[in-house]
Every structure is written in C-alpha cells, then in structure tokens.
Amino acid sequence: MAINKTVKDADEAIRDVFPGATLLFGGFGLCGIPENCIAALVKKGVNQLTCISNNAGIDDFGIGLMLKKKQIKKMISSYVGENAEFERQLLSGELEVELIPQGTLATRCLAAGYGIPAVYLPAGVGTEVAEGKETRNFNGKNYLMEYAFEADFAIVKAWKGDTCGNLIYKETARNFNPVMAMAGKITIAEVEQLVPAGELNPDHIHTPGIYIKRIFQGSNYEKRIEKITVRKRNS
Amino acid sequence: MAINKTVKDADEAIRDVFPGATLLFGGFGLCGIPENCIAALVKKGVNQLTCISNNAGIDDFGIGLMLKKKQIKKMISSYVGENAEFERQLLSGELEVELIPQGTLATRCLAAGYGIPAVYLPAGVGTEVAEGKETRNFNGKNYLMEYAFEADFAIVKAWKGDTCGNLIYKETARNFNPVMAMAGKITIAEVEQLVPAGELNPDHIHTPGIYIKRIFQGSNYEKRIEKITVRKRNS
Amino acid sequence: MALTKEQIAQRIARELKNGYYVNLGIGIPTLVANYIPAGINVELQSENGLLGMGPFPFEGEEDADLINAGKQTVTTLPGSVFFDSAVSFGMIRAGRIDFTVLGAMEVSEKGDIANWKIPGKMVKGMGGAMDLVASAKNIIVAMQHTDPRGNSKLLSTCTLPLTGVGCVKKVVTDLGVFDIIEEGFCCIEYAQGVTIDEIKTKTAGRLTISADVKEMAI
Amino acid sequence: MALTKEQIAQRIARELKNGYYVNLGIGIPTLVANYIPAGINVELQSENGLLGMGPFPFEGEEDADLINAGKQTVTTLPGSVFFDSAVSFGMIRAGRIDFTVLGAMEVSEKGDIANWKIPGKMVKGMGGAMDLVASAKNIIVAMQHTDPRGNSKLLSTCTLPLTGVGCVKKVVTDLGVFDIIEEGFCCIEYAQGVTIDEIKTKTAGRLTISADVKEMAI
Numbered sequence: 001m002a003i004n005k006t007v008k009d010a011d012e013a014i015r016d017v018f019p020g021a022t023l024l025f026g027g028f029g030l031c032g033i034p035e036n037c038i039a040a041l042v043k044k045g046v047n048q049l050t051c052i053s054n055n056a057g058i059d060d061f062g063i064g065l066m067l068k069k070k071q072i073k074k075m076i077s078s079y080v081g082e083n084a085e086f087e088r089q090l091l092s093g094e095l096e097v098e099l100i101p102q103g104t105l106a107t108r109c110l111a112a113g114y115g116i117p118a119v120y121l122p123a124g125v126g127t128e129v130a131e132g133k134e135t136r137n138f139n140g141k142n143y144l145m146e147y148a149f150e151a152d153f154a155i156v157k158a159w160k161g162d163t164c165g166n167l168i169y170k171e172t173a174r175n176f177n178p179v180m181a182m183a184g185k186i187t188i189a190e191v192e193q194l195v196p197a198g199e200l201n202p203d204h205i206h207t208p209g210i211y212i213k214r215i216f217q218g219s220n221y222e223k224r225i226e227k228i229t230v231r232k233r234n235s
Numbered sequence: 236m237a238i239n240k241t242v243k244d245a246d247e248a249i250r251d252v253f254p255g256a257t258l259l260f261g262g263f264g265l266c267g268i269p270e271n272c273i274a275a276l277v278k279k280g281v282n283q284l285t286c287i288s289n290n291a292g293i294d295d296f297g298i299g300l301m302l303k304k305k306q307i308k309k310m311i312s313s314y315v316g317e318n319a320e321f322e323r324q325l326l327s328g329e330l331e332v333e334l335i336p337q338g339t340l341a342t343r344c345l346a347a348g349y350g351i352p353a354v355y356l357p358a359g360v361g362t363e364v365a366e367g368k369e370t371r372n373f374n375g376k377n378y379l380m381e382y383a384f385e386a387d388f389a390i391v392k393a394w395k396g397d398t399c400g401n402l403i404y405k406e407t408a409r410n411f412n413p414v415m416a417m418a419g420k421i422t423i424a425e426v427e428q429l430v431p432a433g434e435l436n437p438d439h440i441h442t443p444g445i446y447i448k449r450i451f452q453g454s455n456y457e458k459r460i461e462k463i464t465v466r467k468r469n470s
Numbered sequence: 471m472a473l474t475k476e477q478i479a480q481r482i483a484r485e486l487k488n489g490y491y492v493n494l495g496i497g498i499p500t501l502v503a504n505y506i507p508a509g510i511n512v513e514l515q516s517e518n519g520l521l522g523m524g525p526f527p528f529e530g531e532e533d534a535d536l537i538n539a540g541k542q543t544v545t546t547l548p549g550s551v552f553f554d555s556a557v558s559f560g561m562i563r564a565g566r567i568d569f570t571v572l573g574a575m576e577v578s579e580k581g582d583i584a585n586w587k588i589p590g591k592m593v594k595g596m597g598g599a600m601d602l603v604a605s606a607k608n609i610i611v612a613m614q615h616t617d618p619r620g621n622s623k624l625l626s627t628c629t630l631p632l633t634g635v636g637c638v639k640k641v642v643t644d645l646g647v648f649d650i651i652e653e654g655f656c657c658i659e660y661a662q663g664v665t666i667d668e669i670k671t672k673t674a675g676r677l678t679i680s681a682d683v684k685e686m687a688i
Numbered sequence: 689m690a691l692t693k694e695q696i697a698q699r700i701a702r703e704l705k706n707g708y709y710v711n712l713g714i715g716i717p718t719l720v721a722n723y724i725p726a727g728i729n730v731e732l733q734s735e736n737g738l739l740g741m742g743p744f745p746f747e748g749e750e751d752a753d754l755i756n757a758g759k760q761t762v763t764t765l766p767g768s769v770f771f772d773s774a775v776s777f778g779m780i781r782a783g784r785i786d787f788t789v790l791g792a793m794e795v796s797e798k799g800d801i802a803n804w805k806i807p808g809k810m811v812k813g814m815g816g817a818m819d820l821v822a823s824a825k826n827i828i829v830a831m832q833h834t835d836p837r838g839n840s841k842l843l844s845t846c847t848l849p850l851t852g853v854g855c856v857k858k859v860v861t862d863l864g865v866f867d868i869i870e871e872g873f874c875c876i877e878y879a880q881g882v883t884i885d886e887i888k889t890k891t892a893g894r895l896t897i898s899a900d901v902k903e904m905a906i
C-alpha cells in the first residue's frame with residue numbers, strides 16, 4: 001500500500017533544517033522555485049546555510065529573500081547576476097561563493113541521485129574551474145573528476161504531486177527540480193496540486209515518490225516572471 | 236520547425252547496420268523489445284555483431300532469432316538464462332559473452348547518453364567482475380571505474396512516437412529503452428503508434444527526439460509474455 | 471521441524487517496518503510479499519522499472535508491457551510509478567531501498583554472498599544481484615540451511631564466485647535466524663523442533679549462539 | 689560599413705543546415721533565430737530544458753513556467769519537448785547539438801574563448817557557457833571585432849579568464865568572417881565597405897587572409 005508523505009505546510013516540512021545545513025534548491029531563475037519553503041525558511045531564520053542553486057534569486061524574491069536576512073554562508077551556483085544584495089555581500093566578504101558550470105552542477109546532482117560518487121566531465125578543462133581537480137584523458141580528450149553533491153536537504157517544487165510523493169513538473173519549471181529531488185538526504189517537495197495516490201498516470205510521473213520525504217500543497221504562488229517578452233498580434 | 240525522422244519500415248531503418256557493428260537493444264526479457272527491427276536484421280543476415288542487451292531473448296523469439304542465425308559474435312548482457320541455443324553456442328566457443336551487473340549495464344548506457352566517459356560504480360567490487368578494472372575508494376567505500384558504452388547503433392521500441400522522434404514508453408516496457416536511445420551513435424526507434432509532431436504532450440515525452448535518427452511505426456507486434464502469472468477471481 | 475519456504479518468508483516479513491521500500495529477489499524472497507503484516511505499509515520495487523508492484527493480474531487481464539524482474543505478469547497499485555532501468559538501479563545504488571531480500575547459494579561468516587554462478591555449470595548471469603548487494607543497506611538472505619546433499623551453505627569462506635563482499639546482515643534459513651556479527655554467524659532464533667546441536671552440526675562457518683536465543687514465533 | 693548586430697546574426701544564420709539542433713547564446717546569438725533561411729528546418733534548444741523553442745508569446749499569453757535560458761517568456765512549437773537540466777546538458781555534452789552560437793569578450797587565435805568573468809569587476813558566473821564550449825562540435829562566436837575602447841577582441845592569447853580552450857571554429861564580427869585554423873584567424877569574408885587593411889589593423893591575433901576571400905553577401 002502506498003506510503004503517505006504528506007505534511008501540513010511549509011513550516012512543518014522544513015522544521016528540521018538546522019543551522020549550517022547544506023540545501024539544494026530547485027528552480028532556474030525564478031521559474032520552478034519552492035516559494036513556500038523559501039518563505040518558511042525566512043520566517044524560521046535558520047542561518048549559516050550552504051545553498052546549492054543554479055541562481056540566487058533577485059533582491060526581493062526567491063533565494064534573494066534569504067540572502068537579505070543573511071541566512072546564507074555560502075552559495076554554490078552557476079549564474080548569480082541578478083542580485084544587488086548578493087553583490088554587496090560578496091564584495092564585503094560576508095558571503096562565500098563557488099561558481100561552477102551549469103551542466104556540472106546538474107550532473108553532480110544526478111550523480112548523487114544515482115549513487116555515483118564521482119564522474120568525469122569536460123566543462124572547465126583548462127580554466128580556473130579546473131584548479132585543484134583531477135584531470136584525466138579519455139579517448140584523447142581531457143575531463144575533470146567531479147564529485148556527487150552531498151546535501152542534507154533538497155527542496156523542490158512541482159506542479160502536481162500525490163500523497164506518496166510522486167511528482168509531475170510543468171514545462172520549463174522542471175529544470176533542476178528532478179535531479180535535486182533525487183540528490184537530497186531529505187527531500188521536501190511543494191506542489192501546486194496535491195492529489196490522492198492513484199490519480200497520477202504512472203507513465204507521466206517525473207520523480208518517483210521514493211525520493212520524497214515530505215510533500216505538501218503550497219499556497220499563494222506568485223510565480224514572478226523575470227523578463228516578460230512578447231510579440232504583437234498581427235491585427 | 237520540427238525535424239522529420241520518419242522512415243518507411245524496419246528494413247529502411249536498419250539499412251546501414253554493417254557486419255561487426257556494435258548494437259544496443261532495448262528491452263527486458265521479451266518486454267519492450269524492437270520486434271520489427273530484430274526481424275529485419277534476421278532477414279538482412281548481417282553478422283559478426285556485438286549486441287549489448289540485458290537479456291538474449293529465448294530460442295524462438297527476440298534476440299534468440301539472431302543467435303539462431305549465428306549473426307552474433309559477442310553478447311554483453313546481465314542475464315541470459317532463458318536460451319538453450321545461447322548455451323550451446325557459448326559452450327562450443329562460437330559465441331563470446333561478457334556478463335555485467337544489470338545496473339552497471341544501465342549506467343554505462345546512461346554515461347554514454349550524458350557524454351560522461353567514465354563513472355565509478357560499486358557493483359562487483361571484490362568479485363571477478365572487478366578483474367582488470369580500476370578500483371577506487373570514495374568515503375570509505377570501494378568502487379570500480381566503468382566506461383560509457385560506445386555503440387554504433389541503438390535499437391529501441393516505444394509505445395508512441397512522433398515524426399520528430401519524441402518517444403513515450405508504456406509501463407515496464409520502458410526499461411532499458413530510454414538510456415539506450417540516448418547512447419547510440421545512430422538510434423533507431425520503432426513504435427506502436429506514430430503520430431504527427433505536436434500530438435504528444437511535451438511534458439509526457441520520455442525520450443526527446445534529438446536522440447532519434449530514424450523512426451517508424453512497426454506492425455504485427457506479438458508482444459510475447461515469458462511467464463504468465465495470474466490469480467483467480469474470488470467469485 | 472525445519473521451516474517451510476513459506477515459513478521462512480513469513481519470518482522475514484516480520485522484519486518489515488512501516489514505510490519501507492522493499493526489493494524481493496526471485497524464489498523464497500518473492501513469497502515475503504504474501505505475509506506483509508497488517509498495518510504495515512510498504513512499497514515493492516521491481517528493478518525492471520516499477521515501484522508499487524501489485525499482485526498478479528486476474529486471468530485474462532495479463533498485460534505484456536507490465537512484468538516484474540522475474541518476468542512474471544503483475545499489476546500496479548494506487549501510487550505506482552514506472553521508470554527506466556538506470557533510474558531503478560540509481561535508487562538501489564543511492565540507498566533508497568530500505569530492505570532487500572535475496573536468495574543465496576552460499577553465505578560466509580563475514581557476510582559475503584555467492585548466488586550467481588557455478589563454475590563448470592551453465593552461467594546465467596548476475597542480473598541485478600551484484601548491484602543490489604553492493605548498495606542495499608539492509609540485506610537479508612533467505613535460503614535453505616544446507617544444499618540438497620546436506621552440505622552447509624553457511625560457510626567460513628564462500629567456495630563459489632562471489633556476488634558481493636561483506637554485505638549480508640542477516641540470514642533466515644529453515645533452521646533459524648542468524649545475525650552476521652564480528653564473530654561470524656550468531657544464532658538469535660531457532661525453528662520450533664530444531665535443536666541448537668542440529669544448527670551447530672549443519673553450520674560450517676563460525677557460529678555463536680546468542681545469550682538471548684529463543685524459539686522462533688511464527 | 690561594419691555590420692549591425694542584426695547583420696551579424698543574419699550572416700551566421702546562413703551557416704544553418706537542414707535538420708540542425710541549435711543552441712543560441714544570449715545577445716547577438718539570440719537574433720539568429722530571426723533569420724533562419726526559408727526551407728531550413730532547425731530546432732532550437734534552450735538549456736534550461738526545452739527543445740523546439742518557439743517565438744515570444746502574444747501579449748497576455750505569457751506563461752511563468754515557460755521561459756528560455758535567458759529567462760525570457762517563450763512558447764512551444766509542434767514537436768517541442770521538455771526535460772530536466774541534467775538531460776539538457778547531457779545532450780550538449782554528448783554532442784547532440786549540431787550548432788552553437790555564443791557571444792565572447794575575447795577569442796584567441798588558437799580558438800580559446802573568454803566570456804564569463806572580468807576580474808575585479810562583478811562576477812556573474814559562467815552559466816552554461818563552459819559546458820557548451822567544452823562539448824559543442826561546431827561553435828561559432830558572434831561578437832563585435834573590437835571593444836568599446838577600440839581594442840581588438842581577436843587576440844594571440846586571451847587576457848581574461850578562459851571559458852574554454854581551443855574550441856571556437858569560426859568568428860563572425862561586424863567586420864568579417866574568420867575561420868580558426870592552424871595559422872590563427874583566417875579571414876574568409878569581409879563586410880561591405882570594410883577594407884582588409886582595417887581588419888588587419890583591428891586584429892591583434894595572428895591573421896591570414898584567405899586566397900578566396902570575398903565580400904560578404906547578406
């Protein structure tokens with residue numbers, strides 16, 4: 001019989017996130033980010049966190065809200081160019097930052113999720129990203145050895161989920177969420193729609209519930225758009 | 236605009252499979268195997284093949300049909316226990332066999348599909364599978380370095396596909412098909428239903444069409460069941 | 471009286487805890503599914519790509535696309551999910567399966583297991599067994615205590631090619647339950663009607679008897 | 689007359705072949721999508737997880753869940769497919785993208801590229817650029833020939849931190865088209881009204897002029 005993973009809300013879901021924890025956050029820019037959990041983490045005020053996330057939000061939304069409250073000790077990201085508070089903390093030395101290639105970031109999550117301690121990846125060979133890393137040649141091409149991430153928590157957002165933790169993402173809001181969901185020691189999922197086990201088509205599920213420790217239906221999703229680009233209708 | 240990958244039939248799809256080629260075959264047992272392509276390969280009679288497939292079919296179905304025609308020089312599989320002709324060829328030295336753990340087989344496909352030349356995996360450490368392989372310790376546990384497969388062709392079977400090669404699998408007929416589809420230099424997909432581009436929900440697609448070189452709608456699927464197990468209705 | 475296969479399965483089923491994800495090997499392990507205690511919710515994983523495996527289908531409802539790792543026709547349950555073979559072994563390798571039950575030809579006092587190959591006889595292949603034993607955190611072996619010729623299958627060192635090294639935590643045989651500890655096999659339960667002496671006689675590997683040893687309750 | 693950004697994009701678009709999967713970086717590269725020649729079917733990949741990227745949505749039809757790697761709202765087309773970031777970079781790494789267009793701050797005569805960091809100034813991060821340059825088989829750089837202060841961006845050696853080594857095959861600037869060959873930059877086309885002398889003056893790296901050099905046809 002299906003195992004029930006539901007919790008009441010974001011506060012309950014993130015209850016044991018402790019100072020100094022390492023967290024994986026799904027999302028690309030502001031798309032597909034766990035808005036409810038971020039708000040709960042801000043409310044809880046837990047700090048000294050290491051956050052692994054492709055981006056760092058913007059000044060007044062996403063992970064930017066946690067930066068503003070100085071909850072983050074270190075960011076591991078691929079692109080952080082949308083955030084003035086981030087820049088201020090980095091230049092003042094308050095914030096530690098490790099920039100890594102986006103595909104390497106995704107694949108280090110993948111490796112963790114698949115129980116693979118290390119893989120060889122080509123991104124960054126011959127650049128400062130390669131410093132301190134083992135370089136190895138396969139078939140005439142150089143690769144860097146990259147380690148699986150070890151994270152205490154993964155916090156992801158999906159479109160639909162069921163009570164046993166199965167998840168379906170919508171469009172490009174999928175991004176890093178599935179690989180991070182597989183990679184956390186404890187994975188917390190917030191969804192726009194929580195349905196009973198059996199309502200999702202088993203062939204359509206992107207993340208099997210086995211990876212999810214807690215799931216809840218979020219509320220008041222803002223889903224802010226960073227760059228609205230449109231075309232005119234030919235009338 | 237969508238790129239069209241359709242070909243007429245299995246004969247056209249496998250036209251350039253050459254003697255001595257290395258082929259990945261999707262399927263688990265007889266479930267989700269590319270029946271039409273196997274029949275076309277038998278008809279074509281191309282031989283000296285290296286076949287990477289979890290199983291080797293049975294005497295009169297699946298890859299067993301190619302074994303019977305002595306088209307296979309080497310099998311790379313995890314389990315081959317259902318095939319008397321296989322046993323005969325192996326014992327007589329006609330057939331070369333490399334047995335590897337099932338998860339390692341799947342992950343070596345995954346590595347190829349993700350452009351990762353080598354990964355570290357734990358299966359087989361301390362056993363004869365480890366012979367000749369690099370062993371390395373991560374976090375106190377030993378792993379073997381395993382290489383990505385290099386295969387000339389991958390031949391997969393899906394339930395539905397569209398003209399640009401996007402694939403959706405059904406139930407456990409998915410098995411090795413998606414990772415093999417990503418791993419072949421040339422990937423050929425046969426599907427039960429071929430639909431125009433745009434008819435599949437982009438969130439439901441398991442294999443993006445970019446991995447597929449040729450696609451066709453197969454015919455006369457037998458879908459044989461190896462072990463029919465049922466329960467009685469309480470009447 | 472030594473246990474039947476069904477009783478071995480029944481005893482192992484008592485180890486299940488609520489919320490466990492479980493992988494059952496072929497043979498006696500498969501039978502464990504029939505004895506899941508009331509009130510215990512577990513989900514069965516089949517390594518060909520199914521989580522939440524249900525019972526066999528009703529006659530006439532077999533689906534060629536829906537089989538388990540033993541290639542038997544099965545069904546889904548509410549909450550079931552399909553995935554590919556790489557994901558399947560990924561979840562095994564990443565330690566997401568809480569409980570794994572396997573058959574074995576031999577187990578050593580150090581927790582080594584041999585269950586895939588008899589040299590000189592036909593080799594069928596290891597299937598997923600090597601992946602499971604290399605990664606599962608909680609491996610229980612279900613097997614007969616002796617082979618058909620009466621030789622002990624609980625040995626000092628395995629004689630057959632290994633499937634995995636130092637990975638088995640517990641063995642349940644027709645004679646009893648054995649933890650594998652620093653000192654080798656430790657008998658913690660014996661089957662009704664089986665004597666400690668019989669267990670000692672039929673165990674070739676190093677054996678200790680737990681101070682708390684008791685008769686098995688089925 | 690040096691080319692406009694749109695003309696650079698237009699010239700690059702002429703390199704597209706039928707059936708290409710294409711990744712376009714931010715800036716001038718994005719404009720290439722507006723000039724895909726008639727009769728040429730290509731699919732655009734956006735590395736945040738979309739293949740078959742369509743144009744911007746009509747006003748009022750923006751979908752917060754549907755953006756491109758530049759975080760702009762976009763649409764799908766028939767045949768589009770979504771996938772996760774690991775799959776996305778997996779297809780890049782495995783060489784499935786036929787054609788990649790990137791902007792750059794500097795390119796060296798050996799095909800090195802620098803486009804992610806200016807030490808001492810704010811560091812925004814490399815995003816997916818390092819993955820793309822490490823794996824794409826056919827990388828074209830679209831950029832201005834000189835920086836705003838008139839310094840050449842085609843150098844012997846990059847002065848800025850590298851994004852990738854020896855990976856750029858072709859550079860299209862406002863002045864011309866340059867293959868990167870054994871001997872460094874090789875000018876194969878010049879923009880209308882631009883002289884070879886101007887190109888020589890504004891190219892700091894080793895430069896040869898192709899025997900077949902010709903005026904660019906736009």
